[in-house]
Amino acid sequence: MLSEVIATRYVTPLREGGSLPGVVEADDLGTYVMKFTGAGQGRKTLVAEVVCGELGRRLGLRVPDLVRMQLDPVIGLGEPDQEVQELLKASGGLNLGMDYLPGSLGFDPLAFEVSSREAGRVVWFDALINNVDRSWRNPNLLVWHGQLWLIDHGATMIWHHNWPTAKTAAAKPYNASDHVLATFAPDLASAAAEFVPRVTEDLLAEVTALVPDEWLVDEPGFDSPDDLRRAYVETLLARAGTISDQIVMGERTEDRPSQAPGWLAAKLPPRRAVK
Structure with a gap:
């Protein structure tokens, strides 16, 4: 189980994220970026953060530690921002x-060199979890x-927003043409x-077991949280077996020419190989 802390002070919102995460302090004297069940994208965003973040960690990728965080809505009473107040009250x-x-700094591909091996590991992982939010527009990578x-995995496993079509959706190729790496x-x-x-x-069962039951209840078509966990395991396991041959890079899409590798390479000075 993830460790659990209690939020003691709301510090500031992070308005770069669509779900309005916030920096908070907790009773363990730690500082965290908090993601809220009351945000517009709902609890499935948090499910994706846990499953994909913890899977990435077990595969050896760097992901900040995740914790269960208890929030008393009274913490928002002193907030001057009405939007923040409403979010805290709903969470x-x-x-x-x-x-x-x-x-830490936001990743800048013009300033930070990434080895071919590390780039491959991140792109393959993003293909597995179908991460649509690691593009050059919004890298969701930090340098520390x-x-x-790797941060912000809420926009992954998009098939879990419509389970009846999940098997078909999860079998689709991954277009990495706009991937920041x-x-x-x-x-x-x-x-x-x-x-x-x-x-x-076994690995997928381990990470899905970390998702709290209360974020998995009342999902249409599933009798229990464990039934839903098995659906995540089966979908990701099937995708892991096929995705290596379904990663598209540098191909044009239906509505525009390719933006990789030329979208950034033309702006870069000649780079030396990094092993």
């Missing part, structure tokens, strides 16, 4: 916290102490060789 009870990385950290020559073959044997039924 009483169990929410999700992500360890705040002080001094000279290393790359597309120009770093991702070594997808090496990533597949490393990750495919490790994404097992």
Whole structure:
């Protein structure tokens, strides 16, 4: 189970995120980025954060620690921002916290070099979880102490918003043409060789077990939280077995020409190879 803390002070909103996460302090003296059950995207965003964040961590990717975070809505009474007040009032009870990385910087592909191996590992992982939010427009990567950290996995596993079509949706290829790491020559073959044997039924059952029951109840078509957990396991396990051959990079899409690798490469000075 994820460790649990109690939010003691709301510090400031992070308006870069569509769900209006906030920086909060907790009773363990830690500082966290809190994501709220009362946000517009609802509890499925938090489910995705737990499943994908903890899966990434177990695959050796850097993901800030996640915690269960209890919130008393009274914490918002002194907030001058009406939008923040309403969000806090709607999110009483169990929410999700992500360890705040002080001094971290948003990833800039013009300023930070990524090895082909690391780029391949991140792109393959994003393909597995169908992450539509790691593009050059919104990288959702941080650089902290000279290393790359993955954040914000709420916009993943988009098939779980419509379970009757999940099997078909999860079988679709992953278009990485706009991925922020597309120009770093991702070594997808090496990533597949490393990750495919490790994404097992047991591993997926372990990470889905970390999702609180209250975020999984009342899902149409499922009798219990455990039934829903099994659906996540089955869908991700099936995708892990096929996605290596379904990652598209540099291809044009239906409505525009390709934006990779040329979208950024034309702006970059010649780069040396990084192993």
